[in-house]
């Protein structure tokens with residue numbers, strides 16, 4: 001079975017997720033087991049940077065300042081890039097923070113606390129039901145004051161993926177279908193719920209379903225979705241990821 005995913009706050013002033021329970025893994029301990037753990041501290045710092053950049057992104061999407069202030073801020077923002085690229089990875093290399101803690105996706109675009117484009121959605125899984133919570137700001141606007149449909153699709157894809165993973169191993173989306181019944185409001189606490197109907201489960205495949213509602217009106221469906229998720233075979237994983245497929249998919 002997949003690891004249970006639970007969430008924990010590390011700051012209480014915003015929706016900041018820890019996708020999986022934060023337990024110091026052996027890989028993150030200092031060799032002598034003592035002192036402030038290096039990887040854990042770096043993970044905290046990555047979240048702090050994610051939070052700060054999210055504030056910047058939201059401010060940029062909502063600002064009405066004059067052109068001179070926009071240009072000055074653009075120059076300052078460019079100055080931030082250099083130090084971060086002094087050590088960086090390519091697309092074929094997983095983040096070291098994820099390597100240090102199996103199951104962590106620090107930079108996932110839906111739920112990764114270190115990724116400034118992630119809301120981020122907090123995810124919990126209990127009894128096979130995945131629940132995501134988040135509040136979306138102006139950076140996610142589609143129709144005026146409502147969420148862009150592609151953002152809803154991204155969040156739904158993620159929460160469906162967690163429901164699928166709760167049945168065994170994580171999979172990949174092969175099909176995703178959404179019915180947008182009502183617009184999804186910005187700046188309003190949202191709840192995503194996903195589950196896997198028993199009759200949709202086969203050997204490698206599930207057909208999870210999901211909804212989006214506001215926290216305040218959980219019975220008023222805004223979005224209904226369904227997906228097909230497949231656990232790639234070891235051969236498929238090798239074809240997709242090359243010599244170093246994710247361990248969860250490399251079993252022959």
Ligand SMILES: CCCCCCCCCCCC(=O)SCCNC(=O)CCNC(=O)[C@H](O)C(C)(C)COP(=O)(O)OP(=O)(O)OC[C@H]1O[C@@H](n2cnc3c(N)ncnc32)[C@H](O)[C@@H]1OP(=O)(O)O
Pocket residue numbers: 002003005103157158159160161162165170171172173174175202204205228230232236240
């Ligand atoms: C704690 C950690 C949590 C971790 C939680 C992580 C959550 C992450 C959520 C995000 C997930 C993503 O976005 S993943 C990224 C987006 N997805 C992708 O890029 C996948 C691209 N697709 C592929 O590469 C390929 O489809 C593969 C390798 C996945 C599978 O290839 P394949 O075996 O040839 O299979 P394929 O024909 O595609 O279909 C697979 C099965 O699905 C069925 N199928 C396909 N489409 C449909 C359909 N519309 N309706 C019914 N059934 C369908 C097929 O009949 C088949 O069933 P059967 O005959 O086998 O029974």
